Amino acid sequence: MNNFEQRRDRFDLFNAMESPAVNLSFTMELPDFRPWCKAQGLPPFHVLLYAISNAILKIENFRYRVFEGEVICIDRLIPSYTVVNKNKDLNFAQFAWSDDLLEFVARSIAARDHAEAMTELNDTYHAMSPREWKDQVFVTCMPWLDLTAIEHPMASVSSPDIPALAWGRFRDGPDGRLLVPFSVQAHHGFVDGYHIHLLAQQIAAELSAIMQG
Incomplete structure (x- = not known):
């Protein structure tokens, strides 16, 4: 938490605002990992989710x-993302973390299939404790759209401390790269544009490491 204390004054500044959220949408350049996924028999969405989570x-x-009025630093994630069910309605997939890529993907696929098959809203998150709730990161993917911007709903406009990420339709880029419209919403007291830049770089690095084995 030493790093946070160095920016506590920034947190105090933005946290006092009616909405301290920062929303930034951009084109993220990644190594094209789709051929690798195809060779391994793995769905690209779930591999990208693994890379982003790491x-x-x-x-x-x-x-x-922010938990009980204090800033904390979580050390694990509970992945959570949106799916479309058989009635073409939104639902939520959530599953327990695994460090192992294959197990992570298997759990993610099982959670997706479960949520897609449901007609009612998957509200398993209601069973989470207030502290467990903070271990989440919210993810949505809209592969049909060349995403340019998005604003996520928040339980409290004054406390957007759980990051919300979104991406849209993949596009082929130059030199074998992949272009992904990507959006990050986070608490500006914690995250600046520079940290979003670092996140994009780290996602690319995670995918490269996955492909290199």
Whole structure:
């Protein structure tokens, strides 16, 4: 938490505002990991989710949360993302973390299938304790859209401390790269544009490491 104390004055500044959220949308450049996924028989969404989740854990600013009026730093994640069910309605998939890529993907797929098959809202998050709630990162993917911007709903406008990430349709980039429209919403008391830049770099590094084995 020493790093946070160095920016506590920034936190106090933004946290006193009616909405301290920062929203930034940009085109993220990644190594094209889709051929690797195809060769391994792994769905790209779940591999990217794994890379993003690991990147978040490696950048401390994305692990800060507000709990019972105090700033804490989480050390684990509970992945949570949106799916579309058979009625074309939104639902939520949530699963327990695993450090192992194959196990992470398997759990993610099982959570997706469960949420997609439900007609009612998957409200398993209601069983979480207030502290467990803070271990989440919210994710949504809209592969049909060339995403340019998004604003996520928040339980409390005054406390957007759980980051919300979104991405849209993949596009081929130059030199075998992949272009991904990407959006980050976070508490500006914790995260600046520079940290979002670091997150994008770390996601690319995580994917490169995955492909290199």
